[in-house]
Amino acid sequence: MKNRDIFWMVMLMLLSLGSCNSFLDIKPEGELIQDEQFKDVQGYRDAMYGIYASMAQGELFGMMMNWGLVDVLAQQFGDEYGLFADASEGWTASKYAYIKYASVYNYKDQRMEKQIESIWTKLYECISYVNNVIVNVDHEALNKDPDLKLIKGEAYAVRAFLHFEVMRLFCDNYRTNPEAGGIPYAYTFDLSNKKVYTLAQCYDNVLADLNVATRNLAGDGDIYNDFAEDSYHKKRYSHCNLYAAWAIKARVFYTKGDLDSAAYYADKVVASPEGGLTERQNFDHVKRYGKHTELLWGVFTNKMYTDYKELFLNNAVTLNASQRTDIKALYEVAQFTADSKDLRYTSFFQDKGYDGHLFIRLLNSTEMASNKPTLYFRGSCLVRLPEMYYILAEVNYSKDKEKALDYLNAVRGSRGLADIEVSLVDSRDKFMKEMTRERMREFYGEGQMFGFYKCHNLGFRDFQDKVDIVPSKDIFVLPWPKSEQEYGVTNQ
Numbered sequence: 001m002k003n004r005d006i007f008w009m010v011m012l013m014l015l016s017l018g019s020c021n022s023f024l025d026i027k028p029e030g031e032l033i034q035d036e037q038f039k040d041v042q043g044y045r046d047a048m049y050g051i052y053a054s055m056a057q058g059e060l061f062g063m064m065m066n067w068g069l070v071d072v073l074a075q076q077f078g079d080e081y082g083l084f085a086d087a088s089e090g091w092t093a094s095k096y097a098y099i100k101y102a103s104v105y106n107y108k109d110q111r112m113e114k115q116i117e118s119i120w121t122k123l124y125e126c127i128s129y130v131n132n133v134i135v136n137v138d139h140e141a142l143n144k145d146p147d148l149k150l151i152k153g154e155a156y157a158v159r160a161f162l163h164f165e166v167m168r169l170f171c172d173n174y175r176t177n178p179e180a181g182g183i184p185y186a187y188t189f190d191l192s193n194k195k196v197y198t199l200a201q202c203y204d205n206v207l208a209d210l211n212v213a214t215r216n217l218a219g220d221g222d223i224y225n226d227f228a229e230d231s232y233h234k235k236r237y238s239h240c241n242l243y244a245a246w247a248i249k250a251r252v253f254y255t256k257g258d259l260d261s262a263a264y265y266a267d268k269v270v271a272s273p274e275g276g277l278t279e280r281q282n283f284d285h286v287k288r289y290g291k292h293t294e295l296l297w298g299v300f301t302n303k304m305y306t307d308y309k310e311l312f313l314n315n316a317v318t319l320n321a322s323q324r325t326d327i328k329a330l331y332e333v334a335q336f337t338a339d340s341k342d343l344r345y346t347s348f349f350q351d352k353g354y355d356g357h358l359f360i361r362l363l364n365s366t367e368m369a370s371n372k373p374t375l376y377f378r379g380s381c382l383v384r385l386p387e388m389y390y391i392l393a394e395v396n397y398s399k400d401k402e403k404a405l406d407y408l409n410a411v412r413g414s415r416g417l418a419d420i421e422v423s424l425v426d427s428r429d430k431f432m433k434e435m436t437r438e439r440m441r442e443f444y445g446e447g448q449m450f451g452f453y454k455c456h457n458l459g460f461r462d463f464q465d466k467v468d469i470v471p472s473k474d475i476f477v478l479p480w481p482k483s484e485q486e487y488g489v490t491n492q
Helices: 041-055 069-073 091-095 098-103 110-137 146-170 199-216 242-256 259-271 280-286 304-312 343-348 365-370 386-397 401-414 428-442 449-456 482-486
Strands: 181-184 196-198 295-300 349-351 357-359 379-384
Touching (some): 041 295, 069 098, 098 110, 110 146, 110 482, 146 449, 181 199, 199 242, 242 295, 242 379, 242 386, 242 449, 259 386, 280 343, 280 401, 343 349, 343 428, 379 386, 386 428, 401 428, 428 449
Antiparallel strands (some): 181 196, 295 379, 349 357
16 A cells, blocks of 8 residues: 555545434544544544545445445446446546446456446445554553443444455355465555455454454443444444344354354354344335344445436436346245245336336335435344344255254245245255355345355356356456556565
8 A cells, every 4th residue: 555644534524414323423534643533532432433424435335345346346336338437528427437347357448447446445445443442441541431342342343344345355265265365454554555464364363353342342231222322322333332243253153164163153143132134115215224123234325226227217317227138037036925025126126017026126206206314224234133044944955954044944934034944955055055045145236145156165256137247266266456566565
């Protein structure tokens, strides 16, 4: 990363939401030197709110890292006719032109290079902000205010999460190449060149940070509490809380291939009294961000409303992104009965007949017509409960098939589907094919499938259902930005 001096900038200016959430009501403070920022506990609170706001930018989890670039890489949608790419002027040319090139893994195209560099840069900027909190809070007496311990735990968890996201995109698959090169793991508050660790060392660093996080978050309580006297203890699902940290541990161990450890932490999340899978009659509650017991952690934003509407629901022009052509087959619509119907299909998509499907998971017709997103659109989900059930199902398959199906069928049942019979998944290959399809159905718009394909080294079909994507390092490992390579920092 280029050497440069930076000052701490409170990132609250990135949000302009009117909400009862305390941090959303705080006005931007401008540039603050470090001593001023951390003169009291409120400064640490504001710093964490700013970090979450920076993560919610469109370059990261407000679009690109979930329903933007990463979902395109997973062939969840694409630019079927090259309309975004071929637009010669206007917002389409600058904002979404990358889609065509991402869908064919042309990472050398200038539009792709721009998007890749933006993601890398923004992730490390967020990491630098987190490190500023960590460096300062590590010198505090944590018993002087209970929030300081929470803040320390959150900061370490967020640092682990962000580095892991860099690894998922820019490093080789640990399961197939554990000796591969890793990434710079940043421990200081600056953007200067960092030591590049091996991939194995990076995993160790992530897990070490998560261990510190869970120790400090041990007293984290009701994450769905709207009525806590201390505002920092309200709506803990908007913070990287204890349950989120356990879930991230499960995800990291799963990606690494340590399935027993993954199952241990997934079980801690599933067994907790804090949440649970929704009842099918209430499925609409979990379509998006907001208070529901399947959300473990998400970040607030209303910046993605316009982007989402332009990309998927702009009826004024014919530039809507194309969804997979096999949507009905994926959700097994032909097999729907009165007692078994996948609510994800009816809630996530609008069937336009010959014109395909519109992706409506994150914005309903009423919101579109009024041009006013509800609270439930004002955020991105980063970690949700069903992922933990999928991990437990997969880990248990070789030990107890019925127990594995209990976990899978629990999610299916909450989505309106009948149980899947053991006879249909009587081999591990059949089971993993079903688990892959189940994840595709569940995580549409969340940016999870590309990482799943990568850690299993799986091939998959393109969004037009025409071409088999053959797994390879050339596809699964994004090139580092040229600016990094110019400074001699690379793992390639």
